[in-house]
Amino acid sequence: MSKKSFRQAINEALRQEMRRDPRVILMGEDVAGGRGGTSGVKDAWGGVLGVTKGLLTEFGEDRVLDTPITEASYIGAAAGAAATGLRPVAELMFVDFVGCCLDQIMNQAAKFRYMFGGKARTPLVIRAMYGAGFNAAAQHSQALYPLFTHIPGLKVVVPSSPYEAKGLLIEAIRDDDPVIFLENKVMYDDEEEVPDDPYTIPFGEANLTREGDDVTIVAFGRMVKFANEAADRLEKDGISCTVIDPRTTSPLDTGTILDCVTDTGRLVIVDESSPRCNLATDVAALVAEEAFDALKAPIRRVCPPHTPVPFATALESLYVPSTEKIEAAVRSVASYKAKAEA
Amino acid sequence: MQIARDILLRSYRSMRTIREFEERLHVEFATGEIPGFVHLYCGEEASGVGVCAHLTDTDTIASTHRGHGHCIAKGVGVDGMMAEIYGRQTGVCRGKGGSMHIADLSLGMLGANGIVGGGPPLICGAALSHKLLKDGAVAVAFFGDGASNEGSTLESLNLATVWNLPAVFVVEDNGYGEATASSYACAGNQKDRAAGFGMPYFECDGNDFFSVYQTAGEAITHARNGNGPAMVHVHLARWYGHFEGDAMTYRADGEIAELRADHDCLVNFRKRVTEAGLLEASALDDLDAAVKDEVDAAVAAAKVAPLPVEDDLLKDVYVSY
Numbered sequence: 001m002s003k004k005s006f007r008q009a010i011n012e013a014l015r016q017e018m019r020r021d022p023r024v025i026l027m028g029e030d031v032a033g034g035r036g037g038t039s040g041v042k043d044a045w046g047g048v049l050g051v052t053k054g055l056l057t058e059f060g061e062d063r064v065l066d067t068p069i070t071e072a073s074y075i076g077a078a079a080g081a082a083a084t085g086l087r088p089v090a091e092l093m094f095v096d097f098v099g100c101c102l103d104q105i106m107n108q109a110a111k112f113r114y115m116f117g118g119k120a121r122t123p124l125v126i127r128a129m130y131g132a133g134f135n136a137a138a139q140h141s142q143a144l145y146p147l148f149t150h151i152p153g154l155k156v157v158v159p160s161s162p163y164e165a166k167g168l169l170i171e172a173i174r175d176d177d178p179v180i181f182l183e184n185k186v187m188y189d190d191e192e193e194v195p196d197d198p199y200t201i202p203f204g205e206a207n208l209t210r211e212g213d214d215v216t217i218v219a220f221g222r223m224v225k226f227a228n229e230a231a232d233r234l235e236k237d238g239i240s241c242t243v244i245d246p247r248t249t250s251p252l253d254t255g256t257i258l259d260c261v262t263d264t265g266r267l268v269i270v271d272e273s274s275p276r277c278n279l280a281t282d283v284a285a286l287v288a289e290e291a292f293d294a295l296k297a298p299i300r301r302v303c304p305p306h307t308p309v310p311f312a313t314a315l316e317s318l319y320v321p322s323t324e325k326i327e328a329a330v331r332s333v334a335s336y337k338a339k340a341e342a
Numbered sequence: 343m344q345i346a347r348d349i350l351l352r353s354y355r356s357m358r359t360i361r362e363f364e365e366r367l368h369v370e371f372a373t374g375e376i377p378g379f380v381h382l383y384c385g386e387e388a389s390g391v392g393v394c395a396h397l398t399d400t401d402t403i404a405s406t407h408r409g410h411g412h413c414i415a416k417g418v419g420v421d422g423m424m425a426e427i428y429g430r431q432t433g434v435c436r437g438k439g440g441s442m443h444i445a446d447l448s449l450g451m452l453g454a455n456g457i458v459g460g461g462p463p464l465i466c467g468a469a470l471s472h473k474l475l476k477d478g479a480v481a482v483a484f485f486g487d488g489a490s491n492e493g494s495t496l497e498s499l500n501l502a503t504v505w506n507l508p509a510v511f512v513v514e515d516n517g518y519g520e521a522t523a524s525s526y527a528c529a530g531n532q533k534d535r536a537a538g539f540g541m542p543y544f545e546c547d548g549n550d551f552f553s554v555y556q557t558a559g560e561a562i563t564h565a566r567n568g569n570g571p572a573m574v575h576v577h578l579a580r581w582y583g584h585f586e587g588d589a590m591t592y593r594a595d596g597e598i599a600e601l602r603a604d605h606d607c608l609v610n611f612r613k614r615v616t617e618a619g620l621l622e623a624s625a626l627d628d629l630d631a632a633v634k635d636e637v638d639a640a641v642a643a644a645k646v647a648p649l650p651v652e653d654d655l656l657k658d659v660y661v662s663y
Binding site for chain 1: 434455465474504
């Protein structure tokens with residue numbers, strides 16, 4: 001066990017799985033970075049933010065494949081390779097680039113097994129960065145996990161910390177279905193204790209980062225950290241919260257969410273993705289349908305506004321859900337009085 | 343060019359099976375009993391068969407929405423295919439895929455595909471598997487003149503060259519992408535496109551099995567020997583519409599009658615092999631009869647096969663969930 005960054009945790013998961021299984025390969029734009037360059041340094045970048053650094057040196061050019069900037073062909077190639085015996089981990093760089101290759105994910109990889117009557121296995125992982133907070137503006141900052149969650153046949157992972165990232169990525173690589181693994185780019189330098197040995201965290205099993213009596217907060221990815229910070233402050237005022245990190249949006253651990261809401265009677269959902277048809281609406285619908293009688297207050301969602309992600313820090317900081325906004329939402333549901341009681 | 347007798351017999355049988363299968367579907371579809379829509383491969387048989395004659399089950403192909411011929415050429419059984427097209431539980435995809443998604447990965451058939459240009463990227467991946475797993479196999483993408491303009495196809499030509507993949511790109515140029523002629527929709531030409539990506543270009547007459555067989559053999563050998571990808575441009579014509587029910591008002595009167603009269607790959611094959619003394623007419627007649635019986639039986643079985651049940655709806659979305 002030692003302190004590792006989110007970036008190091010992901011690198012270690014890839015390295016350990018590539019050592020374990022020769023069928024695991026990496027491909028993507030600049031995953032090595034430097035092929036054909038005049039310096040002769042073939043792994044000059046090791047990923048645009050250095051996540052795959054050093055893997056070319058250990059595993060060679062057959063298993064760490066730089067691609068042209070042609071998402072449709074190499075994401076499709078990853079799907080085709082997965083269906084024919086390899087276990088590719090393809091890096092899409094920024095998840096926003098899915099606009100260039102959605103067909104290969106949505107219509108091909110996700111549907112092989114069902115369309116082919118259960119006769120295909122597509123052990124494919126697509127890694128991509130998501131999230132605002134980097135002044136990367138509207139085409140490099142989206143949180144598109146709802147888009148993938150909507151598609152049957154895909155599994156979707158949104159890790160919330162370095163420990164979570166390593167265990168969930170190893171699970172993703174060993175999984176026999178296509179998995180979309182989304183890394184919040186603002187978190188790459190976050191550090192925590194991460195075991196050195198490989199370990200897995202199962203999909204569809206939420207993690208309770210704290211347990212409380214008054215309000216349940218469901219938060220995704222980076223928002224888990226914000227939710228816990230809000231819960232720390234609220235604790236001082238006597239409001240105790242349960243914070244649920246679902247870890248995966250598909251499959252979604254609906255049982256844990258419903259159990260916690262049944263206990264607390266109040267629900268706040270924190271979701272960094274655009275507010276229409278996102279995970280917050282999905283969880284709100286689930287609870288409204290399955291745990292209506294347990295609710296003591298309206299469900300509150302803390303999401304960005306329905307706008308593209310803005311560039312300027314002054315606007316971007318307003319866009320992303322904040323600890324303050326989460327705190328305010330929790331206070332409002334905690335103090336809610338039904339009209340009949342008022 | 344010397345072609346072994348068993349390859350000639352197998353190839354004729356395969357072409358005849360495709361013709362019989364498709365002509366029968368044309369008739370049966372008109373009764374309204376077949377759900378969805380079908381795209382027939384009549385007139386194009388020599389292409390799929392001439393290419394697949396060089397492949398084994400280890401080699402991979404990806405097909406198109408017009409996929410029945412490629413499936414049969416790659417060895418998928420007509421019973422399972424017909425049942426699939428009828429939406430039956432006994433179908434090769436258990437009634438989950440239908441005409442446009444027939445696949446059998448155990449035979450290296452990576453699927454018909456409902457998306458134009460869907461196959462070429464997948465074939466880059468299959469070719470990568472063959473290369474890294476060192477199984478000596480090649481991967482072949484069949485696609486039409488319409489798909490030849492898709493970005494995914496052009497990206498795949500680039501990627502296959504960059505990665506030096508054992509991939510062959512077969513452009514089945516039947517002159518029309520849906521209702522729009524390739525003379526209108528394809529800029530430049532396929533030969534220059536192949537040259538632009540630095541890969542060898544081969545061209546053949548899709549009405550002539552021998553032309554396809556020889557040409558595809560050269561391209562596949564090139565790829566199989568580790569020399570990188572190649573393009574095969576097959577000139578052919580479809581005898582029916584884009585899909586069944588297409589009145590083909592975009593084609594001139596008499597165009598199809600002329601194709602049937604003068605450019606039938608099965609007639610051409612029979613003439614060639616009997617005149618050269620390679621096969622006897624009686625052997626071909628026997629195959630014709632056997633194939634007819636086989637397709638009759640497939641249709642009869644499909645019509646009475648069990649339908650999928652409610653449990654099947656939720657099955658096989660994931661390996662585990």
